[in-house]
Amino acid sequence: MTRTTGRLIIVALLFAGISACSSSSITSVPAPYLAEPDNYVYFENGADLSDYLRFDRECGPLVSAHRGGPIPGFPENAIETFRQSVRTGPVFLEVDVRFTVDSVLVLLHDETLDRTTNGSGYIDETSFEAVRALHLRDQNGVLTPFQIPTLSEALAWSKGRAVVTLDVKRDVHPEHVVATIREHNAEGFVIIIVYSTDDYRTYQNIAPDLVYSVSFESSDELREFLFEWDSLQNVIAWTGVGYPDADIVDLVHQNNALAMAGTFGDLDSLALEDPSIYGNFLMMGIDVIATDQVQLASHVVNRERRNSVPKCSGLAR
Template identity: 30%
Template structure:
């Protein structure tokens, strides 16, 4: 009996030790200069498909817009992190999608009613409403974390001045891994004027949209195009990709639901049809299909690396 107990203890210790020292891969995106990022994101028939983790890729235990969640996302595939920026009462840029705290934190009320220090009394909640140990972070903290790990797609919430975002990117020397999301030609022109070296995500579904922005001073080589949350016609991809503009298709919502119901191979088909980036609420599943496409086409990039932890 005593020998059996010793055997059990040794066996359990071996399992725990093995699990404790199991290696974890991190799939990282690394760029030294903004020019490297521009060249990487410019569309070509050698472009590697990527997944943009919508709101950072929240899942059970990992809340949206948190670096803990971003770290979890890059365990599965190289990731563009789409993340949301709001403004506190004392003008601190903080990571938050909603204008109210209720859904995503243990707090209540509008975020603009709280100073950053006051916001630190609350904890973030995951999508199931469970409290996590994570706090609301600042854009500075997020940009510092992301260097050498991800590309950020920065979604600027209503009322947040674009100049504050550009200043934060400059302050943290994050130009080589940051893209700023805009929703119309006027916003795109503002960012292009403030920071002509930064990549801009523009809303564009064809020649007319692109030429409108060009006329306002937005350079094509700084554009990636969000084409909507429904697959566009083939000619949209033909025009945009033909101009070297990579396309982001938003699969969050109906397309993600369709893939969950009918099979994840749908993501592969969407990439094959012309989408370079899929913005998804299912980044792990979509990422597997992006990786399959990359392997099938034998695509490579020196900017994508696997780090073992």
């Protein structure tokens, strides 16, 4: 079997302690789960989520917690870590999903279990029963009491708390992912990552009602996408890791969509000494910053959001 390095990202959109944007097509309703903290946005379906994630809402920037935002004692891709990350402010939770030999979708970044657990071997050659017996290690290699969660468990936890973005591994069948979303009635809190127009087309054929994060490496690639699909109505545009191409960002905003870029790696390391790096991304028009330094980036982003909040209203605690 061909092995790829595709990732599945789960992203949580939680609005903690701040007001959020509203529109006539978005209804603020009590979520079926108690959110942590108690201020959040709950969407009934993909159309409401898509409508909220429009550039003209002007509700301020967001942070995406890379691999869920691990910190010492809280490993990557663990629900217990998600709970910590969403307390920092309005964040996406980015996590990776793979599948076991018996086709259970689980959250794991690497192809193997070696680095992040007390087990070993390829995840797609290991049964879920064996995976469930393992424990996760934190970023320093310290063993924790936390286990590898399933995608179903992540969706169940996220309902009423989080918007989840799925960056699907190439050898995971799209139908399997969509079926899991449907089982949890998760259309209103799921975004699927795709890396090409072909992948987007595949998902559109089976789930046109969902929201997608689409990767664009150039403004020409974005124009080709728009030529075929006419709009970015249900799209967040991923511009890559590093400072974005201004032409891409401008074109994304002209089409009333949000632009997302990553700082994980060297830029995050530099930001430990100079957090204004995150402010530079905001000044360049990036709406969502994907980072390993969730707390630090959130401090910068939350300050910017306070300037945007008066433009948004309508959601009570």
